[in-house]
Amino acid sequence: MALREAIAVAFDTLWSHKLRSFLTLLGIIISIWTLVAVVALVQGVNGYVAVKIARLGSNVISIEQYSLQEMTDQKLFRAAQLRNRPLSLREFRFLRAHDRLAAQVAATSSRTIGTLLKAGAHSMTDVRVTGATSNVIDLASFDVLAGRFLSSTDDRHDASVAFIGADVARQLFPGIDPIGQTLTVDGHNCLVIGQASPQGNVFGQSQDSFVDIPLGLYRALYGAQDSLSVQVQAPSAALLPALAGQTRMLMRNIRHLRYQDADNFGIIGADSLMSLWHQLTGIIASVMVGVSFVFLVVGGIVIMNIMLAAVTERTREVGIRKALGARRRDILSQFLVESAVLSSVGGVLGILLAYAFTRVAAALTPLPFTLPWLAVAAAFAISTAVGLFFGIYPAQKAARLEPIAALRAET
Amino acid sequence: MASPPTLDAIPGPLADGDAAPGPDVIIATRDLWKIYPMGSEQVAALRGVNIAIRRNEYVAIMGPSGSGKSTLMNVIGCLDTPTRGQYWLNQHLVSQLDDDELAHIRNHEIGFVFQTFNLLARATAQHNVELPLVYAGASAPERTQRALEALRKVDLYDRRLHRPNELSGGQRQRVAIARALINNPSILLADEPTGNLDSTTSNEIMQLLDRLWQQGNTILLVTHEADIAESAHRVIHIRDGQVARDEPTRRGRQAQGG
Structure with a gap:
């Protein structure tokens, strides 16, 4: 019951501070956007390349001076230069x-x-x-x-x-x-x-x-x-x-x-080309995912900051709720839910932007872009988790407020 | 109306120490101390307060600022814990409870009415009234039904969807009173309930409290205004952290006499 109250309060707060919420969420929005868009991009390009490579020639292998591993690994290549x-x-x-x-x-x-x-x-x-x-x-x-x-x-x-x-x-x-x-x-x-x-x-x-x-x-x-x-x-x-x-x-x-x-010598087939390609896009993807996680941490810290401000602003509210019978865990969950709602709203906005991005990219390029549902689900879960994690400290601060001190707060 | 009970009037066990007072006694304190550390010094705000309040009494606590009146109010309201001594509220020994247990007591046993109303600014009147039920774990339909009923009792049913800033001071205090009563508490604790109101509105609120007393509620009124205290039937004067006088008001004597 108190959970539904907490969710209602969270959306109410979000809505009554639209601009502030949006600015707060920018980090989360961008990180989730890049996360989902990169996964969509890599998947789309992979699908495209798979078709192209398959078309290079059916059932053909190629014998070359160097294998793909040797061409993509400097150490192997130096050894192969002497041998091949x-x-x-x-x-x-x-x-x-x-x-x-x-x-x-x-x-x-x-x-x-x-x-x-x-x-x-x-x-x-x-x-x-x-x-x-x-x-x-x-x-x-x-x-x-x-x-x-x-x-x-x-x-x-x-x-x-x-x-x-x-x-x-x-x-x-x-x-x-x-x-x-x-x-x-x-x-x-x-x-x-x-x-x-x-x-x-x-x-x-x-x-x-x-x-x-x-x-x-x-x-x-x-x-x-x-x-x-x-x-x-x-x-x-x-x-x-x-x-x-x-x-x-x-x-x-x-x-x-x-x-x-x-x-x-090296033998190269469509499968080894494909695996090389996956290796390359895997590197790009992991770099981008790493970058988006940095954004995510920054976004989380911004959320923590705004939640700390919210706790200070609403000290009196906490006092009122405590006077009326809210336990520590009620206040804790209220603020946790609030920061989780805040950041998952950011996640949803990021996912929507990524969706728009894939639609535009699909229209402008021959790449078969689709929104990867697994990445969408993961992005939503991650953004919620970030809110929960960075909400812990502010929520604990609110939960530990003394009811009398909170009631006397000037706001 | 019986004469105001003193410590002696509380049935035997309390005098011995730990056993709870009888079911008729809503509030009983025994040698209640509250000591605040102030730097290296220790300041005692309460110095051994003994009071007892029976069911359906209408009592005012009076005292100048710094008398320990507010501290006593906070302890009685379970917003603060005493340093020493015992406090029974409706037969619960609350002086030893932890935070969450106190929250439960506040939720079920106490209805607060504050000088500054303390309503949630962004919530409607109805939602403000429902709030104690949220923490009592009541279902949404039950909350709505009971909140509307409580708002009807304070004649604010029509204003149920207004937010506090759309209500007058008197209306806000009536919302607060409806909220205080929603969980059928053992005691209604009114801390300077008319402090922020003009005299006409003050009268309205005092009449409402009177009506609630007539309906069987126990009311503890904290005030520094003598004429407000006169609405009660008994006044406990606090001075220097102790009970200075505990006497019936003119109204109390009339009720006794008649």
Whole structure:
């Protein structure tokens, strides 16, 4: 019964000091807002990336000079730099010849920084130039819009031909059909034979700014020391683990690794990409969650401060209530409920703001934003708990007031 | 009306020490002391007060400021505990109780009426009257029903939804009286109930208290105004923390005589 009285008083107080309550709650509002919004953001981006990664190529694993762990851990990377050799053309041919489980074995090598494309008066820099075997088209996510992709004949003859992305077509050949035109890749003239359909952006990075040329031509242009990346496709998802095992054994074989030696190459699949991604967003999320907890503590202290002021302001009220029969725990719970109500109202406002944020973000970006209900429930619980915790001291102060002293208080 | 009881009039056991007085005695104190530490000194506000008040008496406590009148009032009202001595309220030995037990006694046995009304400013008249029932654990419908009944008794039913700042001083004090009576206390403790009121309103409040006495309530009135004290039937004069005189008023003598 006294609890309902306490809740009614709490809302009444909140309402009669609207501005003060709002200012008091700002810390809680912002922290709960960031908390829920960050969780929603990470979940949304994860969902988006999962779809994108899955689309990179189905049932494909990639053999690289470094594993993902080695690329994301400085210590591992330094050790791997000494140990891992670039993938060579010989190794690619060996895999193509012996990887019996594979439906396709393709190789690419690419660079972006410092590349220069020219066509007539137009030029582009830092375009991703990829040397590829012709069967890459079977593993890739893009479609041919016009013309054709590299052929096995181009492979064999290291033909000076280029397959270009939509951005390259638009910028170097504005208003004209690029097919049959000449494109200069770092000084070497190539015939444009085909154009990819546009793929759009991932995180603001255009996926259409690329040129594919035959692998042999690429190595002639940029040297043979760049590591290859070998893509191996399994005929079905079920065979992917077996293919990964076989490919790894073949690589260890050709590199003459002994049983106790670690791999000196890396195998990357959609799952390892996804786990790397989760690791990255996990770091971002935990930093943001940490920041929002700092806000939360600050918000809690502000609430404690305002509750201490409220106890002083309402000393006489406490005296009246005590004179009328309120026990210590009645007064204690009244002020505890009040600070809990105060901070959970802040929590609710924060959740509403986060909800608005996800709606706006969902409307403005391709990311599939939803409000994570678990995070909402947790945020509400946390904000209430913060109010309870930081309300303990002021509430105890109120509960311990002597009834006579409280009744004599000037207010 | 019986003659005002003195300590001797209280049935035997009290004189022996610990046993409770009879059921007819609402308030009984025995050698009540209250000592406040003031720096290194100790100041005794009450120095062995012995009083006894029977059911349905109408008693005034008078005394100049600094006489210990307020301290006695606070002890009797269970807002403060005596340093020494015994105090029975409606057969409960309350001088030894802790905070929460005192809260329970205040809730069930005592109805306070203060000089400054002490209403909750943001609560309606009805809610103010309900407040003791909240702490008595009464259900919401019961609270509402009893509060409205109490407001009717003080002719404020129409004003039940007004807040204290929308009521006149006399109306506020009537709300406070309704609140004091809501839990059917053993005693109504009125501390300078007319101190903040003009004379017309004062008369109204005193008439209301008189009516309540006639209805069977026990009333203890604390005042420093002789004419207000005259409304009671017996006056206990406090001086220097002791009972200086304990005598019937003219009205009390009339009631005795007639």
